[in-house]
């Protein structure tokens with residue numbers, strides 16, 4: 001194993017060596033260039049020495065940047081150095097070719113092909129070097145399972161599940177580059193749009209690039225009073241411009257399509273992932289936060305990513321083409337036009353890093369504001385009834401103000417960036433320098449006016465696309481800021497009771513056959529020496545060494561003071577949480593060995609506040625048969641029959657038929673258009689329509705008035721007919737028919753027996769509770 005000390009020495013030496021070499025090259029080139037320029041002596045080495053000077057200047061700047069950026073000394077930092085040395089050599093080759101071209105300068109047929117090749121190598125090398133400098137030097141490869149690659153949607157989350165045996169912990173990643181690389185890999189499944197988009201782009205570029213040339217040629221022809229040539233160029237401009245415009249549609253459409261698909265994929269995979277999280281995760285996360293992740297973060301990360309591909313490709317091709325054209329027409333002016341590139345690279349790198357950090361904060365602030373809005377709007381009735389509208393508005397304003405201030409900061413930074421880079425450096429300095437050098441060349445008859453005009457037009461484009469290539473990088477960093485938050489959630493380890501952690505083992509088929517529908521039912525449920533504490537309150541144990549055995553087909557009622565742990569027992573039976581010690585078994589099998597989806601599918605639950613979905617009554621009852629419907633196990637007629645049968649047992653059929661649209665009546669969001677008792681009866685129908693082996697009624701009648709309670713209680717008793725039933729109840733009169741009543745106190749079973757047995761005891765806890773409730 002290489003010691004960190006060795007790597008450090010190697011990296012530092014490599015950097016120093018490269019800087020030393022390129023600096024000497026720079027000094028030599030300047031020594032040749034300046035005397036030539038000052039004396040205006042037309043040396044054959046004049047232009048090429050400028051190129052050599054520039055390339056070595058770039059090499060020096062890039063080398064220094066690498067040293068500055070090389071903070072983490074990992075093995076991967078070697079890669080950019082090797083690439084850097086290769087690119088530096090390419091620069092030197094480019095410069096030498098350009099130099100050798102001057103030897104042909106006096107020949108009657110200058111070799112333009114070699115000139116173009118020399119210029120292109122120079123430009124491409126420069127761009128490659130800068131692009132290489134931009135990412136952080138240490139970018140450890142993604143472990144294969146974390147790369148999205150061409151994986152399917154479900155595959156996106158599957159690698160993140162705990163595996164058996166547990167994988168060794170991954171090495172600490174470089175978050176910055178990992179996020180960006182992972183973001184880029186997201187586009188891979190949609191690469192066909194990118195391929196076609198890029199083809200359309202490459203096809204249109206020659207037409208698009210030729211336009212300034214025709215403009216310059218027309219102006220030159222007007223100057224020479226060559227009218228036919230001028231009109232011919234105008235015609236060519238119109239033809240090329242029209243073709244360019246038609247192909248532009250396909251570029252916008254295909255890249256846009258890629259973006260839409262990207263957003264869709266990220267959203268659905270994130271949504272699936274979130275639904276797989278364990279219940280404890282939802283205890284500590286607000287809905288607003290999650291919707292923010294799903295809406296703004298996913299669209300922020302995807303929108304810039306697609307345009308990154310488009311603009312970086314377009315800009316690279318345009319820059320190469322323009323630089324090639326410039327080097328053919330005047331290498332001196334071309335060299336001057338390219339000097340700005342490394343400066344823009346450095347400024348952009350700094351700006352991009354800052355923007356990524358700030359954009360993460362902006363997204364967090366927006367998520368906070370969303371949480372408040374979501375919470376307030378979902379409890380609008382309560383807010384209004386307490387006349388707290390203004391204080392809630394104030395709370396939202398505070399959060400949105402923070403978001404606003406962060407955006408103001410970003411806008412100021414944006415303003416400074418455009419002022420310095422775009423307006424001052426590019427528009428002012430470079431234009432003035434080119435006009436000055438160009439005028440000197442025109443004065444000494446080294447250049448025609450039409451070439452200078454073409455240069456001025458092309459240099460505008462050159463600078464614009466140079467900026468664009470860096471801005472697309474900046475946008476990528478910005479989207480990776482939002483992407484980090486999405487990936488954080490994607491990578492979040494699912495704790496055991498989540499639905500996403502299920503791993504089949506050899507015994508599963510056996511178990512499922514034994515326990516599947518038609519197998520043992522109703523179910524037998526046992527809790528053996530169960531102790532449990534919620535993670536969010538580690539110092540407050542809820543259940544303490546609790547044991548409870550529930551015979552198949554019996555109804556067991558859990559009673560006790562508020563907060564003694566009754567609902568927690570139901571949550572453990574549903575495997576929303578795992579006990580800290582002891583075990584919960586279902587037909588003798590520890591819940592941890594069962595497919596959690598299958599387990600929950602065999603349990604029907606009715607809680608105190610049933611949540612109905614916004615669809616029709618029929619759809620709400622069918623919700624309990626989702627799997628069967630998806631797998632086409634029930635046909636439409638059978639479905640109607642089962643729904644009506646369940647509704648009849650739940651005492652819901654008659655009131656549903658009283659509605660004008662019957663089962664097609666819309667429940668409204670969260671069932672607002674139904675009364676509490678009606679909602680509860682729909683919820684009972686929903687729970688029993690799947691014919692569950694175990695029914696959990698968690699204070700199902702607690703919120704109802706006497707009449708509704710009676711109807712619902714009747715429904716519950718009828719529904720309990722075929723299943724093992726656990727009833728949690730406050731009102732003792734609702735549990736008197738239970739086979740067994742279990743009294744819980746401080747997380748322990750303190751008494752158990754039928755109503756009659758417990759009453760007979762006289763001095764027991766139940767008898768006392770009963771007496772109190774009658775008083």
Ligand SMILES: Nc1ncnc2c1ncn2[C@@H]1O[C@H](COP(=O)(O)OP(=O)(O)OP(=O)(O)O)[C@@H](O)[C@H]1O
Pocket residue numbers: 283534536537542560561562563564565566567568569
């Ligand atoms: N998600 C949670 N996170 C942390 N603590 C919780 C959570 N749910 C319940 N608790 C705490 O656990 C204890 C038992 O709660 P549980 O809901 O099981 O009581 P309960 O007997 O059903 O009460 P009630 O009859 O009032 O519904 C309480 O102190 C409660 O505050």
